[in-house]
Structures are given as structure tokens and as C-alpha cells.
Amino acid sequence: MPVDQASSGRLARRRDFDAIAEWVRPNAHVLDLGCGDGALLRFLRDRRSATGYGVEIDDARLLASVRNGVNVIQSDLESGLSEFESDSFDYVILSQTLQAVRHTERILREMLRVGREGIVSFPNFGYWRHRLQVLGGNMPVSSNLPYQWYNTPNVHLFTIADFESFCREHGIRILQRAVMDEDGRPVAVWTNLLGALAVYRLDLNRS
Amino acid sequence: MNTVAPPPVAQPPGSVGVVSAQKASFDRPLQLRSGARIDRYELAFETYGRLNATRSNAVLVCHALNASHHVAGVYAGDSKNVGWWDNLVGPGKPLDTERFFVLGVNNLGGCHGSTGPASVNPQTGRPWGAQFPLVTVEDWVEAQARLADYLGIEQFAGVIGGSLGAMQALQWTMSYPIRVRNALVIAAAPKLSAQNIAFNEVARQAITTDPDFHGGDFYAHGVVPRRGLRLARMLGHITYLSDDAMAEKFGRALRSGSLKFNFDVEFEIESYLRYQGDKFSEYFDANTYLRITKALDYFDPAAHYDGDLAKALQRAQARFLVVSFTSDWRFSPARSREIVKALIDNRLDVSYAEIDAPHGHDAFLMDDPRYHGVVRAYFENIETD
Numbered sequence: 001m002p003v004d005q006a007s008s009g010r011l012a013r014r015r016d017f018d019a020i021a022e023w024v025r026p027n028a029h030v031l032d033l034g035c036g037d038g039a040l041l042r043f044l045r046d047r048r049s050a051t052g053y054g055v056e057i058d059d060a061r062l063l064a065s066v067r068n069g070v071n072v073i074q075s076d077l078e079s080g081l082s083e084f085e086s087d088s089f090d091y092v093i094l095s096q097t098l099q100a101v102r103h104t105e106r107i108l109r110e111m112l113r114v115g116r117e118g119i120v121s122f123p124n125f126g127y128w129r130h131r132l133q134v135l136g137g138n139m140p141v142s143s144n145l146p147y148q149w150y151n152t153p154n155v156h157l158f159t160i161a162d163f164e165s166f167c168r169e170h171g172i173r174i175l176q177r178a179v180m181d182e183d184g185r186p187v188a189v190w191t192n193l194l195g196a197l198a199v200y201r202l203d204l205n206r207s
Numbered sequence: 208m209n210t211v212a213p214p215p216v217a218q219p220p221g222s223v224g225v226v227s228a229q230k231a232s233f234d235r236p237l238q239l240r241s242g243a244r245i246d247r248y249e250l251a252f253e254t255y256g257r258l259n260a261t262r263s264n265a266v267l268v269c270h271a272l273n274a275s276h277h278v279a280g281v282y283a284g285d286s287k288n289v290g291w292w293d294n295l296v297g298p299g300k301p302l303d304t305e306r307f308f309v310l311g312v313n314n315l316g317g318c319h320g321s322t323g324p325a326s327v328n329p330q331t332g333r334p335w336g337a338q339f340p341l342v343t344v345e346d347w348v349e350a351q352a353r354l355a356d357y358l359g360i361e362q363f364a365g366v367i368g369g370s371l372g373a374m375q376a377l378q379w380t381m382s383y384p385i386r387v388r389n390a391l392v393i394a395a396a397p398k399l400s401a402q403n404i405a406f407n408e409v410a411r412q413a414i415t416t417d418p419d420f421h422g423g424d425f426y427a428h429g430v431v432p433r434r435g436l437r438l439a440r441m442l443g444h445i446t447y448l449s450d451d452a453m454a455e456k457f458g459r460a461l462r463s464g465s466l467k468f469n470f471d472v473e474f475e476i477e478s479y480l481r482y483q484g485d486k487f488s489e490y491f492d493a494n495t496y497l498r499i500t501k502a503l504d505y506f507d508p509a510a511h512y513d514g515d516l517a518k519a520l521q522r523a524q525a526r527f528l529v530v531s532f533t534s535d536w537r538f539s540p541a542r543s544r545e546i547v548k549a550l551i552d553n554r555l556d557v558s559y560a561e562i563d564a565p566h567g568h569d570a571f572l573m574d575d576p577r578y579h580g581v582v583r584a585y586f587e588n589i590e591t592d
Contacts, residue, residue, distance in 0.1 A: 066584040
């Protein structure tokens with residue numbers, strides 16, 4: 001399956017933007033971890049009058065965010081979120097970033113410390129096309145996983161089922177979930193098989 | 208002020224070309240933070256670009272320790288005297304003088320044309336010398352605000368500075384929240400550390416213990432505490448460079464190729480420091496140096512708020528760009544992050560770039576594409592009417 005990496009990467013991001021914008025309350029204060037060129041923050045500002053910041057480590061993406069006129073803080077997610085006070089954001093967002101973060105538990109803990117709620121989206125490794133490619137003997141490449149095995153920034157690939165059991169084990173409550181196929185259409189059944197992209201709204205079970 | 212029409216001089220593209228300094232006189236007394244008062248004073252300044260009809264495109268450039276109002280361009284007949292931030296300011300440059308009206312000012316107490324210790328005290332008819340009061344960052348901002356009034360600038364589109372200049376940009380957002388839309392705070396610290404103050408104190412001691420200092424009234428003796436200034440500058444230079452930058456530039460290279468076993472210049476770094484010290488002692492006023500290092504030491508906006516910088520910045524309304532450099536050990540990135548955190552705590556608009564540059568504190572004066580790229584992008588998003 002030929003995949004135009006650049007354009008599909010952009011399209012893939014757009015798909016979770018709508019779901020995220022739907023959940024974000026108007027005038028919310030948001031923190032976008034791994035904000036890339038700041039497109040999501042801009043989208044949330046335009047659609048939801050959201051305020052907030054992006055966090056980005058890469059020089060070129062930081063510059064793109066500044067060009068896009070969004071607030072961006074150059075920082076390494078792996079070293080935590082010490083610049084941010086507890087409960088200082090309505091939402092902390094990891095839009096297709098979690099799979100590229102080495103310390104999964106730490107970043108999710110930090111995310112739900114700083115934000116009252118977290119929003120996480122990720123490509124579902126359990127998507128049927130991905131499974132077929134693995135069965136065929138190759139690592140999957142698709143519009144949601146647009147990289148080759150040798151140049152992927154992803155360090156942890158996981159499925160919808162994996163993520164949900166992770167949440168259960170770590171006292172994380174799933175408040176809302178949206179699963180979509182490669183064209184962004186909602187998937188209601190057999191989500192771990194038919195879903196290409198999953199988006200979750202989470203909080204910490206503090207009881 | 209140069210009133211003679213300068214001969215045409217070919218300037219490299221991006222230069223504002225030949226510029227001339229201006230002066231503004233103020234006779235409304237300025238109450239200083241120390242309790243002292245200056246009744247009358249002059250400020251030397253330069254401007255580049257055009258103030259637009261709505262007066263909404265002015266950018267103030269604040270200088271650091273040894274610089275001046277000569278930010279960009281050259282003087283007629285002195286094409287080597289290039290403005291200290293010429294790589295950043297000019298037509299098509301990151302701070303684009305085609306869009307912005309840029310103002311550089313020599314701070315009060317300076318030695319490049321504004322009233323300072325070497326100026327004549329009208330009450331005595333002699334140079335102020337030791338009698339010139341100690342000035343602070345807050346006092347400078349006050350004087351700059353009066354210059355803005357004089358030029359008809361109600362609100363700056365931006366205030367930008369590096370190092371001590373960045374402290375002034377930060378102070379502007381607290382002293383005059385509605386008069387500054389954007390603050391560009393580069394290679395800054397929210398206050399000096401004990402180590403920073405220690406370096407300043409050694410520099411001051413070098414000057415004040417020079418026999419030619421005469422308690423600050425050396426003008427009457429026709430001498431300059433050259434040795435003290437020289438040492439102060441040498442010490443300063445060590446703190447402006449990173450260990451790596453020094454190793455890269457000088458290493459252990461020898462002047463003459465072999466050791467001579469005496470106390471003349473042997474290593475290239477010694478030669479460099481002596482050269483910088485000599486050059487500096489030729490033109491810089493010792494009393495100004497003492498006062499500027501004191502202004503650095505005194506700057507601590509959080510002090511009035513139990514050390515809480517976020518509280519100090521509560522009244523700020525500007526948008527911010529904060530930039531630091533990884534190899535800067537004088538004002539390390541951690542110091543800039545303190546500022547960023549205080550701004551985030553106040554939900555103020557801020558972007559922060561941590562530039563991986565090897566040059567140390569001096570990196571803010573260098574032409575690094577990542578650094579200048581971010582500054583350019585930030586300025587491009589500043590609306591001017």
C-alpha cells in the first residue's frame with residue numbers, strides 16, 4: 001500500500017482533532033504535549049477559544065509553532081512537567097505522541113497531575129491492516145503508522161486492548177472514547193480490530 | 208549629534224546604513240529607587256525605521272553591560288563602528304526596520320552620551336564622579352518611559368533585550384503593563400545568584416582598589432583606573448564564554464609556539480583577555496561599570512513578593528518570548544525557566560526556546576540561525592496597527 005508519509009501524517013492528525021475539539025469545553029486551558037507545529041492548539045483556539053501552551057523538544061517544530069502564533073515551550077517530555085503546577089490545566093493532551101514517549105507510566109502520571117483531565121490519542125497497533133502486515137512478515141506501515149521500522153520515532157506500539165488494561169491497572173478512569181477507521185469514520189464494534197485510531201478522555205480515579 | 212550630511216557609504220544589504228545619535232533633555236526630576244534624585248538629565252538615543260501613523264510599531268532595544276544606544280548601522284566616517292546588535296536589527300533582519308520603528312537608548316548613568324558619572328554636575332560645575340547616584344533597572348525603565356513620552360510612543364509593540372537588557376524588558380512588563388505588548392527576554396535571569404554577585408564584586412574591587420580610582424573622582428586627577436577596568440573586563444569575559452567555546456577558540460595554543468618560562472603573554476587566551484581588557488579600558492567609564500554591576504545585583508522583582516516571581520509578574524499583560532542558550536553558565540537555561548514558569552503560572556502568553564548553542568552567555572549577540580529564526584518568526588506575528 002503506497003503511503004505518502006508527509007500528507008498522511010497531517011491527515012492522520014486532523015482526524016483526532018475533531019474528536020478532541022468536541023470534548024474540550026469552551027475557553028478551556030489546555031496543555032498539548034508534543035505539539036508539533038501547533039496545529040491542534042490553533043484549532044482549539046479557533047474552535048473552542050481555548051488558551052494554553054504546547055510542549056515541543058524539536059527545534060524545527062518549535063519554530064513552526066512560533067510561526068503559527070501559538071505558545072510553545074521547548075522542553076523534553078521525558079524529564080517530566082516540573083514547569084507546570086498540579087491541576088493547572090483543564091486538559092492535558094497527548095495527540096499521537098504517547099507511542100513515541102519512552103517513559104509511558106511517568107508521562108501519564110505527570111499528565112493527570114498537571115491536568116484535571118487527560119486526552120490521549122494513538123494509532124491502534126491491533127488494527128486489522130496492521131495485523132495482516134505482521135502476518136505477512138512485515139512491520140505495519142499505514143496512514144496512522146506512516147514510518148518504516150528503521151526511521152520510526154515510535155518506541156512503544158500498543159493496541160486499544162493494551163491501553164485499556166493499562167488504565168485499569170493504573171487507576172485511570174476512561175471518561176470517553178472515540179475509535180475511528182483510516183478514513184476517520186467512527187467504529188462501534190470490534191474496535192481493537194477495526195479501529196485505526198483511538199482517542200480517550202481520562203482522569204485519575206482519586207477515590 | 209551629527210548635523211553634517213554624511214558622504215554616501217556603501218553598506219552591506221540588511222544594514223540600516225549610516226545613522227546618527229540624538230539627545231533628549233529632561234528637566235522633570237527623576238526619583239530613583241535608592242532615594243536619590245536626579246533633577247536634570249540627558250538621554251542619548253538612536254532610531255531606525257519609521258514610526259507609523261498609529262505609533263504602534265515601536266520596538267525598544269535595551270542594552271546590557273557595556274553596550275549603548277548604537278544598536279545598528281554605522282556612523283558617517285566611522286564604518287568600523289557597527290551597532291552592537293546589527294546582526295539582528297535592520298531591513299529584512301529578524302527585527303525588521305522595514306516594519307518596525309526601533310529605538311536604542313543609552314541608559315542613565317552610562318558613558319556613551321547619556322548623563323552619567325563623567326557628565327558635569329550642574330550644581331558643582333565638575334564631573335559627578337562618586338556623587339552620581341546608584342541607578343537600578345527600575346530607574347532605567349522609568350527614564351526609558353520618559354523618552355517614549357518624548358517621542359510620542361504610548362505603547363511599544365515590543366521591548367527586547369539580552370542579559371541585563373532582558374531584565375529591563377521584564378521590568379517594563381511590570382512597571383508599565385499596558386505600555387508593552389510583547390517582551391523578548393533573552394539570556395536572562397530573574398535575579399543574580401550569589402555566584403553572579405561574587406563575580407561582580409571582584410570586578411568592582413579591581414576598579415576601586417586601583418590607585419588611579421581616587422574614590423571615583425579620578426577625572427580631576429587626569430587619570431583613569433585603567434588597570435582596574437582591565438581586570439574587571441577580563442573577568443567578565445571569562446564568564447561570557449563557555450568552557451567549550453574557549454577551548455575551541457584558543458585551546459592551549461601558544462603565542463610564539465614554545466614556552467618561555469616568564470610572565471609575558473604565552474597562551475593565546477591570555478593575549479585575548481589582555482586585548483579585550485585594554486580595549487575596554489580605553490573607552491569605558493569606571494564609575495559607570497561600578498553602577499551597572501550594582502544594578503545587576505539589585506535586580507530582584509520577586510523580592511517584594513516573598514521571593515514569589517509569579518506574584519511579581521501578576522500585573523504583566525504582555526506576550527513573551529523567552530530564549531536561553533544551553534552553554535550559558537552565567538545565566539543558565541534553568542534561570543530562564545524560572546521566568547517561564549512564573550509566566551505560565553499567570554497564564555500569560557509565552558513561548559520559550561532553549562537554543563543549543565556553544566558560545567555561552569555571549570550567544571545572544573551571535574548570528575545563530577535557530578535563535579534568529581525564532582526571534583524573526585515571533586516578530587513576524589506582532590501586529591503593527
